[in-house]
Amino acid sequence: MIGFPEWIGRGVFALAMAVCMAGATHAAPRDPLDVQALQAEVAKESAQPKARQLPRTAFLASSELVGAWLSPDGRRVAWLREEGRNRALWVAPMQGGKPVRLLPNTDATSLAWSRDARWVFLESPRQVFALAMAGQGGSRAIAKLGGRWPRELLGADPALPAAVLLLESPPIVSRLPKRWRIWRIDAQGRETLVREDAKQLVDVAVDARGRLAFFTRVENAHYAVYRMRGNTPVRAMRCVDLERCGLLAASADGREATLLTDVGANHRRLARLNADDTLTTLHADPRGEADLQDVAFDARTQQPMVAGYRSTVAANYGLTPDAQRHVARIEARWPDRNLRIEVGTTQWLVHERATTMKGERLHAYDPATGAFRDVLVDVGTRWRGKPAPALDPAALSRKIPFAYRATDGMTIHGYVLVPHGVDPARAPIVAHVHGGPFSRFGPEFSSVSQMLANRGYVVFEPNFRGSTGFGRAYMRAGKGDFGNGRVQQDIVDGVRFLAAQGIGDANKAGIVGASFGGYSTLIGLTFQPDLFRVGVAAVPPADFGWVLRWYSQSVDQMATGIPMSTSMRLLDLDPADPAVLERLRAQSPIGNAEKMTRPLLLLAGADDERVPIRSVLHYAAALQVRNKDVTLLVDPDARHSVSDPRTREAYLYLIERLLHRRLGGAAPEAPSAGLKATLGKDLLLRGSDFRD
Incomplete structure (x- = not known):
């Protein structure tokens, strides 16, 4: 509800198998309530040589690396990097070779590779720009973002070779009937309407032919997932009372969907919505502690490969026998690190983070040979637009x-x-x-x-x-x-x-x-x-009660499409309840x-x-x-x-x-x-x- 920065602070795939909850690549974790283990870790840390006092501005500096994204074929990685007052787009081959700065100045905040890896879609606050990556020409702005009819990028189209999916919302103030639309826009800027609805749309999933298979919309302050039966939408499941149901993808035939959800469970997990509208758990935290954070998919086989959890400790789990072996190698190479893994057809990208490292480093992993290669490890930091001292x-x-x-x-x-x-x-x-x-x-x-x-x-x-x-x-x-x-x-x-x-x-x-x-x-x-x-x-x-009542009337939302006041009520902080406000006022x-x-x-x-x-x-x-x-x-x-x-x-x-x-x-x-x-x-x- 009331947040603050720390500084003070998608792909279609077909599931041909049910992924079991086994396959962890980690040794059994220690009991988090083990006091002796805690004391041993503390003793190890405090026994380190006394650290020199680092400049306070070094703690405030931000990483030059804004973000990095692997192409679906695994052959290239693109990243955005701060350089003085400019932000540049770089691309490097995953198998080795000199990085190339493609754009010296861009206002992009994120990007997405097209499914055929021939385009990069650059997202900025004002537009989506299609950048040709295979020498074919035709780079252009393909969609405006924001404006009177606000649009936001959902991601690259997981079915068609070179297109994106956008969500368009109605103006906040308008006499026209409210309509939400999902658009498909290709690299030439051609628009195709995927779904139009009188209720707020949240997400969609398309089948292997690009046809709408599932969509999520807001109904009476909860989420409902619909499947398409021909041209008719049929409600498949509801997510109520703070339950989450994030669509990841549809199967190739559009009969099944894969979600990040906690419906029917306490923790968010990877689950399959079957053709009969039942849910099958595909993976949940083996430790029974954390919500699922991210899932990596194989771009060639279109199967989920790696599940990542980051609520207490960073842990990755292979979801197939091959993936288990690969994840074990990766984790052994960088033990005790916060690793996020992207899976490409030929190469994998490892994002390395740590509690003692600002930003992240990038590494290539070759699943065919088991070899590793550094892609970007010398990532600097900047303070007030200039290079800043590195944190040792x-x-x-x-x-x-x-x-x-x-x-x-x-x-x-x-x-x-x-x-x-x-x-x-x-x-x-x-x-x-x-x-x-x-x-x-x-x-x-x-x-x-x-x-x-x-x-x-x-x-x-x-x-x-x-x-x-x-x-x-x-x-x-x-x-x-x-x-x-x-x-x-x-x-x-x-x-x-x-x-x-x-x-x-x-x-x-x-x-x-x-x-x-x-x-x-x-x-x-x-x-x-x-x-x-x-x-x-x-x-x-x-x-807290006064601010809660004031802030609950704002346009901010904890969950897309659900009023802040509703979320607060479900969390036992009803701003319309005098008893709640009086208790908070008294305290x-x-x-x-x-x-x-x-x-x-x-x-x-x-x-x-x-x-x-x-x-x-x-x-x-x-x-x-x-x-x-x-x-x-x-x-x-x-x-x-x-x-x-x-x-x-x-x-x-x-x-x-x-x-x-x-x-x-x-x-x-x-x-x-x-x-x-x-x-x-x-x-x-x-x-x-x-x-x-």
């Missing part, structure tokens, strides 16, 4: 996944980062709370967490109940208790659990976060001051401002579309008149997502300084003249730690 992985801390029992007995997931060369039992501990609240921390790089660990703090990233990726029951387990209640207690329980294992000093604990994480910070300082001695809250709702930080006794740093955006600036200013004023120790930084141009690099650096500097003074971590490097100017302009309230 040796100076960064691994995210260690673990689980613990909350005081009510529920198993809660999280990560801990431990500073190198520091006794973890004596190190201050900081809870870094994610936004959302229906979001999660995953096995990826976290800028704020890594900076804090580099400064000597044990960092706890809780995936409290209500977090996504662990099944529908886990997401709903919060039961709307997002004030000073069960969700907040999960965070408190996690900090105390770690400290009881000698991982962080509970007498030197802080809490930081953005959006909902900022709200959690305010709750922590207000109601748990015996634990949290200092807090940093970015764009925080000081009255709100603004309603209990007199109880706030710890130093607090606030960051706000003056143009915030999710948490109105007036609510943050009201809260800061309420603290100030009560002589509370509050510091307030306001970016006059920022929305809920703060993008100005000057504000982002100022925020990290203030975090460093406040936590250093209150918890004893490393002192920040002195601010530059430019940073001082930003602080002088935007620091509206100065608490006791910033009056100089």
